Amino acid sequence: MVMNKHLLNLITDDSQWADKLPNVESLSNKVFNQTINHLEKEQLSPLPSSQYFLQVNLSLSNNNTVHKLNKEFRNIDKPTNVLSFANIDDPDFETYIQTEQSIELGDIIIAIETLEQEALSKNIPLQNHFCHLFTHGILHLLGFDHQDDLEAEEMETLEIQIMQQLNIPNPYEE
Numbered sequence: 001m002v003m004n005k006h007l008l009n010l011i012t013d014d015s016q017w018a019d020k021l022p023n024v025e026s027l028s029n030k031v032f033n034q035t036i037n038h039l040e041k042e043q044l045s046p047l048p049s050s051q052y053f054l055q056v057n058l059s060l061s062n063n064n065t066v067h068k069l070n071k072e073f074r075n076i077d078k079p080t081n082v083l084s085f086a087n088i089d090d091p092d093f094e095t096y097i098q099t100e101q102s103i104e105l106g107d108i109i110i111a112i113e114t115l116e117q118e119a120l121s122k123n124i125p126l127q128n129h130f131c132h133l134f135t136h137g138i139l140h141l142l143g144f145d146h147q148d149d150l151e152a153e154e155m156e157t158l159e160i161q162i163m164q165q166l167n168i169p170n171p172y173e174e
Contacts, residue, residue, distance in 0.1 A: 006054045008032045013061040016112045021126055028058055031131050031166065035138045038162050046088070046143050053102040056141060058134065059109040066111035081114045082133045084140035108137035124171075128163075132171040135162050 008029055017024055036054060039045035059065075063079035070076045070083060086106040087093055097103055110133055119129040139155055146152035160170050 006033065006036060007056075009055065009057045011057065011059045013059055013065060014112055016062065017060045020112060020116060021130060023127075024060060024130070027127060027131065028134060031134045031162075032056060032058075032138065034165055035135050035162050038158070038165060039142065044158070052097070052100075055102060055104045056138060057104070057107040058137075059107065061109050061111055063111045063113040066109055066114070069109060079111050079114055081111060081118055082137045083109045084137040085109075086141045086143065088141065088143045105138075105141040108134065108141065110134065110137070124169075128168045128171070131166055131168055132159060132163060135159055 010025055010028055012018070012024075021027070036045070066083060067077075067079040070078065070080050073083075073085070084106060085108075087096075087104055088106070090096070110130070115129055115133060116126060119126045122129070136155075136159060139158060144151070144155045144158065146155050156172055160172065163169070163171055
């Protein structure tokens, strides 16, 4: 799937995705490109998309897989909604981007059951919650985090702005 000279590698590991969110492929591309374009426009991306061909791997998975990964890599023995494995965290990343034009940002894995349960409990459309979580994951791949209040505020502000551009209400409003 190539759009705006970036590549989203979409892998569906669970058949529930096709039933619950049949437009997930086009939606994923839209979110991916909107997020990259917004960061570039605001000059917030650590990797200018005009200079690099950016790639992201998105795995549409389930609680079982996400639980295993969460336990193995984060030592948390339960599933979660989204996991991001950012290549920007690799100590050799700076060297890598100096020699490459095509940059693989990393992997994002989303669990359908947790996504659906959270959307139901928040009384929001599944599609909107997916867009938010995928945006959240992309931001992590680009080095954004929420370890302290200042980082969290910056990341949430970006998420809200990107959701607005996708015509999705603020995901942090009650």
